Amino acid sequence: MVLIVVTDPTRFRGRGEMGGTAHDFQISPSSWNRFEECPRKYWLSRQRLPRKASMAASMGTAIHNSVEDLCNLDFSGREDEEIGWLHSSCRETLQKRWEEERTLFSETPRHPRWKDESFSVALDGLIGAISILFDKAMLPLEELSSVTVKTWKQVQDIVVETEANLESKCGRLMGRLDLLIKDLEDEANGGLIVADLKTGKPPEDELSEKVSRQLLFYRDIMKENVTEDQDLRAEGWYSSNNTVYRAEGPPILEEAIGAWEMMKLTETPFQATPSEDACSFCEWKAWCPRWWEAKYEGELSQEGMFRDEVVRLVRLDQESGAALFERTTPVGGDGELRGSDHRFGALLKGKSLEKIRQMDQPELDGYLFLGSIMFGGKTARMGDWSEILPWSPLLRSVRN
Numbered sequence: 001m002v003l004i005v006v007t008d009p010t011r012f013r014g015r016g017e018m019g020g021t022a023h024d025f026q027i028s029p030s031s032w033n034r035f036e037e038c039p040r041k042y043w044l045s046r047q048r049l050p051r052k053a054s055m056a057a058s059m060g061t062a063i064h065n066s067v068e069d070l071c072n073l074d075f076s077g078r079e080d081e082e083i084g085w086l087h088s089s090c091r092e093t094l095q096k097r098w099e100e101e102r103t104l105f106s107e108t109p110r111h112p113r114w115k116d117e118s119f120s121v122a123l124d125g126l127i128g129a130i131s132i133l134f135d136k137a138m139l140p141l142e143e144l145s146s147v148t149v150k151t152w153k154q155v156q157d158i159v160v161e162t163e164a165n166l167e168s169k170c171g172r173l174m175g176r177l178d179l180l181i182k183d184l185e186d187e188a189n190g191g192l193i194v195a196d197l198k199t200g201k202p203p204e205d206e207l208s209e210k211v212s213r214q215l216l217f218y219r220d221i222m223k224e225n226v227t228e229d230q231d232l233r234a235e236g237w238y239s240s241n242n243t244v245y246r247a248e249g250p251p252i253l254e255e256a257i258g259a260w261e262m263m264k265l266t267e268t269p270f271q272a273t274p275s276e277d278a279c280s281f282c283e284w285k286a287w288c289p290r291w292w293e294a295k296y297e298g299e300l301s302q303e304g305m306f307r308d309e310v311v312r313l314v315r316l317d318q319e320s321g322a323a324l325f326e327r328t329t330p331v332g333g334d335g336e337l338r339g340s341d342h343r344f345g346a347l348l349k350g351k352s353l354e355k356i357r358q359m360d361q362p363e364l365d366g367y368l369f370l371g372s373i374m375f376g377g378k379t380a381r382m383g384d385w386s387e388i389l390p391w392s393p394l395l396r397s398v399r400n
């Protein structure tokens, strides 16, 4: 029997519960990580700008939710010896969650094409997560088709909580924990494992700083909610290679509260710290003038098959999607631009062509941010994977 002492019941909440807080804002591991990567990225993420959906994130959520559903499956009235149900349950559960994510994805203002062909990858990810659960329950996993109801109940028995909302004692830190499970290797001490399911690329060696920070954050908030002698471990479960990576390190909450102090939003933008890592997948480039200046000054690479540009549209054939763009030159760090001699042609298809056709004349006459242009052949290409947005550097907060 695992005992979780909840010092304040509002601080460890089951799924779907809500609670108020004495602070006007809270930080989560992902917002803290965003701030550490680039304070401007965090500041922009809080400006209620149109959000961007990503296939990888939606796929991850569908897998997470399916794991939760399977951990909470109700077997009343079913025979313990029943077999042949797990594989179909995985498929049906994932299908339901997949459809939910597809709807949310298409309702997100900025979204690429939904890839139905990725369903089988998601199913593999779900099966990968299940095999880690079997391992943690110290049960051998052979074929899904031969897993009995009784065996799955044994797996369910190690799961203490799924998708739990956590809040620190001080009320400034919050997070959503994927799984809290019994640590069978440390059963005598009532040991627990705080696990975060990762559906992305596993680390080559050890956990990245970001993932490690996130896991230690969960571990230390959970520590406030268990008895002093209960051991807690934090692990990242990578479903694509069925591998568990442990996060270890000193307590982190003090550092998190220090970050919270710095993350109070201001009227003017936080400092931008462009880097290849932070900027490559930053979804706020159309509102951030700094990366374009950094690229111009050679701080960021100008190479690569997929590139982002800030341009002026010179010509567009609405019918064929053939376009001619002029690359701009940044003037200072506030987003002011001037023209250049550098022109390039691009062939627009799919969502890119749809988007540019929908833009009105003043937008087309202004500067444009082009995301993920594929260079390589004679003509650059833009398709479902690319983005076209008006260039809109944000220099004052738009929050009330």
Ligand code: SF4
Binding pocket: 038, 039, 040, 041, 044, 272, 273, 274, 275, 278, 279, 282, 283, 284, 285, 288, 289, 290, 291
């Ligand atoms: S584009 Fe780069 S510099 Fe600008 S907010 Fe994003 S991460 Fe920061």
